Amino acid sequence: MSRSNNIFGIFVASMILSLSVLWSGCASQQKEDGKVIFTRIPAISANANSPDPQSLKYLPGMQIVIADMGTSPENLRLLSHGFFSARAPEVDFDGLTVVFSAQQNEGDIWQIWTLHLADNTVTQVTQCKYNCTDPAWLPGGRIAYSKQQLNEKGLVFHAIFSCLQDGTDEVQITFQPHEDFHTGMLNDGRLLVSSKQLYPEEGKVKYLAVHPDGTKAELFYEASDSLQYMGKAWETDDHRLVFVESGALATVRFNRPLHSRATVEHHIRGTFWSIFPTGKNNFIASVKQTNAQTYGLTRIGDTPDTDEPYYNDEEYHFIEPIVVMSRPVPKKLPSIVMTDRSTGYFICMDAKRSEPGAIDTSATSVQLLGLDEVLGETTLEEDGSFYIEVGADRPIRFQTLNEKGEVVNGPSSWMWLRPNERRGCVGCHEDREMAPPNVVPKAIEKAPFAMIK
Amino acid sequence: MRTDEDRVWVGTNQGLALLENGKWKVYTEADGLAHRSVLALDVSPITGDLWVATMSGLNRFSAGKFTTYTQFNSGLANDVIYSVICDGKDVWVATGGGAGMLDTYTGKWAIYTEQNAPMHEPWTYSICAGGGNIYIAAWGGGVIEWNKAKKEFRDYIDPDGEMEIDLFPDDGVVHDITTAVTYDDDILWVATYFGLSRYDGKRWKGYFDHDSGLASNFINYIKANGEVAWMCTDNGLSSFNGETWITYKNLGTDQSGQVIVNGKSPKENILKASSSLSHNFTIGVDFKDNDIWVATSHGLSHGVVVGQTEVKTSKL
């Protein structure tokens, strides 16, 4: 055989090998595309009459399953094989790997796990001391999840953490006496956290948007009435968020979430558990229809005839459906956190300002509150501004005082600052859709007042 | 002070005053005026903008807004500005640090001092335009003429050089310390604290209170209106058309005054007037049609020309 033939042979072989590798890669990607993954709960172990899914969070015997859309339940394939209980699956942006929370054996702490759809290999991510649950993928391969916390007062909270896929580099993201559950990623790169104040008194559930490094947490959406549950939210292609709000399907526009709540149009009567967008105006939802005993899966489309229930089983609840497909990767936001620092900075433009145009001039100082203590107090500048340096990674609140020391406004909601974080506010309880006036706050002309207790 | 259409602008030592529709409005530093002491004004005939010379910078007042030029933020020669005029698109100023010119189209400044013009020192007191020239009253330097076409300077000084008296009245400008210049009808008029000079392009002629109808040799300001020059002196307002002198004075006792024709004493040449100037220390004058406005040390006077030699005045 001539040398040229040899070279040609090697070339052909290489091409075949390359194509086969490519093909196998594509094949593994395509293997589960379009299938639906969801959690199956034995009806016997769940209180399905409770609209509060928190009551379902740590049930025994939950299973993660996968199926072709539209096939009968008999064709389900168990993904969480070998786990005592598993739930909260989320597929990564490439549609290749599932992250979920699970109890490997009865009585175990709930941990975060990953499962490669191509070969069903399962890897434990976290080694949590208390339950870790509700994981989600962050851009850059990190995973965020909720972690049970027990503070010195014996109160149980949930905070958001994140870590690498191998469980290292664990970082706490939220720091407040709340029940914080990760409920989704926004395409702008922020985490959406369903957050419910637990201390000093219970509050209503809200969505917070938080940078993955835990900075810039701000209210994203809150219901007008005192709802007790808001489920996982998904951003649609047309920049809406869809989610379940105390059993009903709700949507807000991403651009203006605080004032754009609407109901997702559908023709199904029942109580919803969760929703996942599958295309423009098309969703798959978990719903317990009127007169049904369990939650099943339903397709919701543009027209009534496309609203079709297709998974129901009297012995199981089917919840948390997601479809295996590649999704847009959210922006990977840069982090400003500097771990060698222990404080952050807060600038308020005018603490005397509350509602648009409303100025209460009686406030003369601002007090920084910790969980059960006053962390510091400083005088407001003439223009109502204050600029303070605050210990990082701890819950804080503000209240303004008049000359007599009486509370004028506050205390505010809980918040926190990450090390080296800078945050600002326009006023106290101001309209959250107001951009700041373009002025130099007098407080910034001095060094920040240290309130580092 | 300056008139502009239906408005009368008055510079005072307490701000810029505007009389419009019978109402006064005063602009101060709070409004953007560079300094409360306004020393001179002029209105651009092209743009209608008012240019304000103050003790601390030059203002352009346009459509209610002040823009300030100072020696620190612009090419203005000096912040003490005694005179300002608009000559086409150019604005000329006489300042304590030389004469300056701003080309309003390009924003470029020029400065003229003893370094580049025939001046004795940079202190300039008044400026006017006419006959293709700019005339600058330079303190101690007589009158400096800038030929705009040739871009050349020349000076007119008192040839006898005497500072106390004018030995030869008609040999040139009567004194090197000049206080004001004005040009109209091809005549250059030069005011000094020692008398008046008139220059027709060929001959100089001097006028003094002792040999003419000029109210006083101490002339604060001068403005030509056609062939008539109006001299604001420390002892009344005089006008002169080259032949006839008329002086307006306040008698001091009431609003009445007198009008003195040709400065002569026969009673028939001294007319009693029922109204008069606010004060005999006059410092500015301007005209609008038949109206004449006179700034004095004690208020503004308004007169109406009712005949060739008659002015009815009223105090404001």
Place this chain on the structure above:
Amino acid sequence: MNKKLIYGLFFLAFALAVGFSAFRKWAVNHATYMTGGVPHPINCAPCHIYPERDGILANILNEDYLSPLNAVCSSDGSALYVIAQDADMLLIVDPAQDKVETQIAVGRRPHSVVVSKDGKSAYVSNQWDNNLYVIDLASNTVSDTILTGAGPAGMGLSVNGQLLYIANTYTNNISVVDLASNTEIKRLYGGNYPTGVAVSPLDNQVFVSSQRTLPVPFRTEPITEVTVLNGKNQRVEERLNFRSAHIMENIAVSPDGDMAITTLIRPKNLVPSAQIERGWMINHGIGIVTKEGKKAQLLLDEPNAFYADPYDVVIHPNGKYAYVSHAGADMISAIDLDVVRNIVSQSSQHELENLANYLGMSDQIVLKRIKTGANPRGLALSPDGKTLYAVEQMTDHITMIDTEKLEVVKTIDLGGPSRTTVTRKGGQLFRNAGHTFHQQYSCYTCHPDGHEDGLTYDLTGSGRDLANVQTLRDLNGTAPFKWNGKNVSVYMQCGMRFSKFVTRTESFSPGDLNSLVAYIMRELTHPPNIHALPGGELTEAQKRGKAIFERTITVDGREIPEKDQCITCHNGPSYSNFQMADVGSLKDTDNPTLFDSPNLNNVYESAPYLHDGSAATLEEIWTVFNPNDTHGYANDMTKDQLNDLVEYLKSLKGAEYTSDQLNYEVNKSQL
């Protein structure tokens, strides 16, 4: 085979391998240093090839795009007159046939076009030639040239068609041209960088909007002027100050003259940029002036979505709708003017001031957002108002929109190059806000026309290290960058730290960064220097100023230490030695640092001056901020000498522009 040959080949291969390895290692280190460690594939082209403006490679790598900017519709709607800014052409387009009928060469960097009342002539403002071309539309030839102030941009025709008003961007004034004689009859002070002109249909008022803030005291809000001329006597009758706003690119008047609307940007340059969320950096919207004299600013942004760089505004003939192009968001906003009228009329001035910061406003006033191609700029309405044309500067296309359905009907290709070059992609990135958090601003927002916006920002969010925005024009060969000189390349400038402090979102991908840097380095150039004479000549004042600039002895004959001479730090083709220096400008609010000696070419365009913008004018650098001669030995100068120095500084320009002054009759006559 000969053994020697084999050994020779072996050693050659070995040497090449070692050499390549060493070169690669050096290249990696070099690229890592130059990019500030941005992870990316090694690629020499972005820094060493793409910035080149001339030569074979440059010609191969680049294309001559049309870059249309503005357009108007003929009175019968059959033709569109389109300014092709980069091609220096006026295009006459038949929108029905999607066809460019005629291309007419005009002056350099044309800006706008208007058509005469009788439809026989078109007037094109040539921004870099300081004149207008009169185009005879019968023969499609240039029939006359009208001299204006410098940088003629937007134009407006009086209702009787006899006068043309032109905004002269670079000399901050407004030319009034008599079209019977084709001569300028007067020039009035405008705002700062006036660009937009609109004539009231009642002919009683002419509105001129400006890009830059008027000079304001240090660390106070920008105030940008809308100049209102009396249409009868062509005098300025009002100077409307829009507080905390700037970049008011264009303005339009409603058909019944009840309101004028301008596009605007509301920068938060005084606010510590502690965050970007909730509009803490830059907002975008419209300014409104009612015939009753009420002023309002309404945002077109939303709390989580910003519509950057509003450029043009047109009003439907029925007066009910306005359309705004958002050049940085590839979007058109359709606005319900009746709602706007209600809001403005029913709100007190105090309430309107609050509403100016209200990010929820657009839900009330915006009917629909219509997506376009890259960088929609000029808008033109058909005479019946049924069709809206949006000129896409970065695609060489025009988007045609049905104003009843508010939907895109079609896209007209103006015939530009089909290839998107690396630099073109960089231009698209530069002008698009997609690389900032919530699309709050583009590079162009703070660097309009590749220049700077004249503002000082608190980017650290601490009230310290305030930064005066610097121009991006003619940057090639002027490293280091940033006032503190910490960035050795534009690549580094736009890298990781940039995303933390400026864009506050995901940093540029290596490919995008390559394109962006290529665009900045190659495409952004100074306009011709309006203070410079043709052929590098100097005026007498500039000659005297040059002598002062280059002097080594004081006025009284003493030697000036080298470090205190102007030419020590400001030498070379860019008038910078690119070294760090202490000129005594450090403030208490600055952390200790030296400052990069800035380039001085076209420095007259870049007020305010110094790193924090504290010197309002060039003069103030020496009259206010140099009491101890730390910024050059200067206090011995008289005022006229300082004036000469300033005149010389204003004339400094890049060497490449020296011979490129052929059209500078205006300069010659004016200087």
